[in-house]
């Protein structure tokens with residue numbers, strides 16, 4: 015009986031942890047989306063539209079972002095940090111290397127990019 019109680023408590027607690035970490039992820043995704051769309055932050059929408067939403071701005075020159083949910087997080091991070099490592103003639107600026115976005119901001123952007131199918 016005692017064991018069952020302990021198990022119930024343990025599963026209730028782990029349930030809580032799970033929901034709160036999911037909520038945390040949602041916040042991160044929202045933060046990343048904001049950075050993506052904000053001119054003096056990522057301003058990614060100036061060059062990219064995402065998910066087929068035609069939000070590309072006047073300077074549009076990047077590919078439409080799709081199927082990014084299949085990319086490993088590290089590859090997305092590296093792309094945003096410094097696209098020249100994988101594409102030496104990239105016209106995308108190095109947001110991390112240039113110091114435009116912090117590590118935490120890039121991680122938020124990556125969380126948002128992972129939601130793009």
Ligand code: HEC
Pocket residue numbers: 050056057058059060061062075076077079080082090093094097101104105106107109123127
């Ligand atoms: C000045 C225009 C420009 C801006 C601003 C820009 N990008 Fe890009 N991006 C490009 C170009 C051009 C490419 C294609 C060449 C390459 O892969 O390096 C690209 C490629 C990418 C790719 C790879 C897409 C694929 O399917 O291969 C990702 C992911 C990406 N950008 C994310 C971002 C994010 C996130 C931001 C904002 C933090 C951003 N970009 C801002 C121009 C831009």
